[in-house]
Amino acid sequence: MQGFAAEFSTAFTLILNGDPELWAIVLLSLKVSIFAVLISALIGMPVGAALAVARFPGRQVLIILMNALMGFPPVVVGLLVYLMLSRSGPLGVLELLYTPTAMIIAQVVLVTPIVAALTRQVVEMLAEEYSEQLRSLGVSRLASVPVLLWDARLALVTALLAGFGRAIAEVGAVIIVGGNINHVTRVMTTTIALETSKGNLALALALGAILIGIAIAVNAMVSTLSLRAEREGLRHA
Amino acid sequence: MRDLVSEMARRVTVNGLQIARNGTALLDVPHLTLSGPGPTLILGPNGAGKSLLLRCLHGLIAPDKGNVEQDGVPLNADHKALQAMVFQQPILLRRSVAANLDFVLKRQGLQRAARKTRIAEFLAEGGLEGKARQAARSLSGGEAQRLAILRALALDPDTLFLDEPTSALDPSATQVIERMILRASEGGVRIVMVTHDIGQARRLASDVVMMQGGHVVEHGDARGVLDDPQSDASRRYLAGGLVT
Numbered sequence: 001m002q003g004f005a006a007e008f009s010t011a012f013t014l015i016l017n018g019d020p021e022l023w024a025i026v027l028l029s030l031k032v033s034i035f036a037v038l039i040s041a042l043i044g045m046p047v048g049a050a051l052a053v054a055r056f057p058g059r060q061v062l063i064i065l066m067n068a069l070m071g072f073p074p075v076v077v078g079l080l081v082y083l084m085l086s087r088s089g090p091l092g093v094l095e096l097l098y099t100p101t102a103m104i105i106a107q108v109v110l111v112t113p114i115v116a117a118l119t120r121q122v123v124e125m126l127a128e129e130y131s132e133q134l135r136s137l138g139v140s141r142l143a144s145v146p147v148l149l150w151d152a153r154l155a156l157v158t159a160l161l162a163g164f165g166r167a168i169a170e171v172g173a174v175i176i177v178g179g180n181i182n183h184v185t186r187v188m189t190t191t192i193a194l195e196t197s198k199g200n201l202a203l204a205l206a207l208g209a210i211l212i213g214i215a216i217a218v219n220a221m222v223s224t225l226s227l228r229a230e231r232e233g234l235r236h237a
Numbered sequence: 238m239r240d241l242v243s244e245m246a247r248r249v250t251v252n253g254l255q256i257a258r259n260g261t262a263l264l265d266v267p268h269l270t271l272s273g274p275g276p277t278l279i280l281g282p283n284g285a286g287k288s289l290l291l292r293c294l295h296g297l298i299a300p301d302k303g304n305v306e307q308d309g310v311p312l313n314a315d316h317k318a319l320q321a322m323v324f325q326q327p328i329l330l331r332r333s334v335a336a337n338l339d340f341v342l343k344r345q346g347l348q349r350a351a352r353k354t355r356i357a358e359f360l361a362e363g364g365l366e367g368k369a370r371q372a373a374r375s376l377s378g379g380e381a382q383r384l385a386i387l388r389a390l391a392l393d394p395d396t397l398f399l400d401e402p403t404s405a406l407d408p409s410a411t412q413v414i415e416r417m418i419l420r421a422s423e424g425g426v427r428i429v430m431v432t433h434d435i436g437q438a439r440r441l442a443s444d445v446v447m448m449q450g451g452h453v454v455e456h457g458d459a460r461g462v463l464d465d466p467q468s469d470a471s472r473r474y475l476a477g478g479l480v481t
Contacts, residue, residue, distance in 0.1 A: 130328060132292075132324065133322075133324065135297055136297060136321065136322040137341065137344070137392070138314075138317060138318060138344075150332075151330055151332065152331075
C-alpha cells in the first residue's frame with residue numbers, strides 16, 4: 001500500500017516538475033490525435049454532408065457501412081494499416097511504418113467514420129427542417145451543403161471532440177503501426193501499457209492522470225457547447 | 238420597370254391540378270385564375286388543401302397532374318426567382334438576426350456596404366432594431382415571423398406566399414404582421430396567403446379563394462365571397478359551423 005502511495009507521489013512530482021520525457025510523450029500524443037482529427041474532419045464532414053443531402057441508389061448501404069465502421073475494432077484497423085504500410089504492402093515504398101505519420105493514418109481510419117456518421121446525422125436532420133425554405137430561396141442541393149454545415153457547426157464541433165476522444169485514448173492501432181519506439185512513436189496510451197508491464201507505475205500513473213484530465217476537458221467542452229447551443233436556440237429540435 | 242414586369246406576370250393560372258396520395262385526392266383544382274391586385278386569401282378548414290395549393294403555386298410541390306402558369310407560361314425558374322414564401326413555423330437559419338437577412342442579400346449579389354445598409358433598413362421596418370446580433374432562433378414567435386417576412390421581402394419578390402403566418406401568434410403580434418403584409422402589398426408585392434381565420438380574410442383580402450376537401454368551392458371578390466357566399470360549404474364555414 002505504501003508502495004502505491006510512493007508511486008502516486010512520484011507521478012505527481014513528474015507532472016508538476018514538468019518532466020521533459022513525460023511532456024514530450026503528451027505533446028506527441030496531442031499532435032498525432034489533433035492532426036488525425038483535422039484530416040478526418042476534412043474527409044468526414046463533406047462525405048457525411050453529401051450522404052445527408054444526396055439521393056442515389058446504394059445510399060442506405062453506405063450509411064449502414066459507415067455506422068458499422070464507427071465500432072471497428074482498433075487492433076484490426078492497426079493490422080490493416082500495418083499490412084498496407086509494411087515493406088511488402090502496397091504503400092511500403094513510402095516507408096511510413098513505425099512513424100508518427102503511420103499513427104496518424106491509423107487514427108484517421110478510426111475517427112473518419114465517427115465524424116462522417118455524426119455529420120450525416122445532424123446535417124440530415126437540419127436538411128429536413130430547412131428543405132422547403134432553402135428550395136423556396138432557390139438554393140440547390142449542392143449549394144445547401146455549406147449552409148447546412150455552417151448552421152450545424154456546434155453539433156459538428158461536438159462530433160470532432162468525440163472523434164478526438166476516441167483518437168487520444170486509443171492504444172491498439174497505434175501500438176501496431178507506431179511500434180512504441182522511445183522518443184519517436186511513444187504516445188500516452190502505449191507508454192502506459194509498456195511502463196505498467198515494466199513495473200514503472202509512476203510514469204504510467206502520471207500519463208494516466210493527464211489522459212483523464214484531457215478526457216474531462218473534452219467532455220466539459222462538449223457540455224459547454226451543448227449548453228450554449230441550447231441557450232442560443234441553435235440546438236436541433 | 239420591375240413594377241411593369243410584375244404587373245404583367247401577375248396572372249397566375251392553375252390548370253387541372255391534381256394531387257393524390259394512396260388513392261385519396263388531396264387536391265383537385267380544374268381551373269383557377271388569380272389576376273387581381275391581391276392580397277388573395279386562401280380560406281378554409283384544416284385539410285382543405287390550402288397549403289398544398291400554395292406550395293404548388295410556388296413550385297415547391299410538383300402536382301401529379303396539371304400545371305401552374307404565370308402569364309400564360311408554365312412556372313419556371315425565372316418566375317420562382319421573383320417569388321418568396323413564409324411558412325407557418327418560421328424556418329430561420331441558426332445564425333444571428335442580421336445574418337439571416339445577409340444570407341438572402343448576399344445571394345442577390347449585393348456588396349457588403351449595401352447589404353449593411355439594407356439590413357439596417359429592414360430591421361427598422363420590422364421593429365427589430367437592436368436585435369441584429371441576437372441569435373435568430375432565440376426570438377419570440379412574433380419577432381421570428383417578422384424576421385421571416387423581412388427575409389422574404391429582402392428577395393425583392395413580385396409575389397409573396399404566406400402559409401398561415403399568424404396562426405401561432407397572439408392578436409397584437411398578428412396585428413404587426415398584418416400591417417407588414419399590407420405595406421408590402423401597397424408596395425407592389427402580390428400577396429397570396431393561406432388562413433383559416435375569417436376575420437383575417439376580412440381585414441386583408443382583396444379576393445378570397447374558399448377551399449374544402451381539396452376543391453376550390455368559390456373564388457371571387459372578398460366582400461362578395463365573405464358577405465354573400467354562393468356555395469353551401471362557404472356558407473357553413475363562414476357561419477362558424479364545423480366544416481370537416
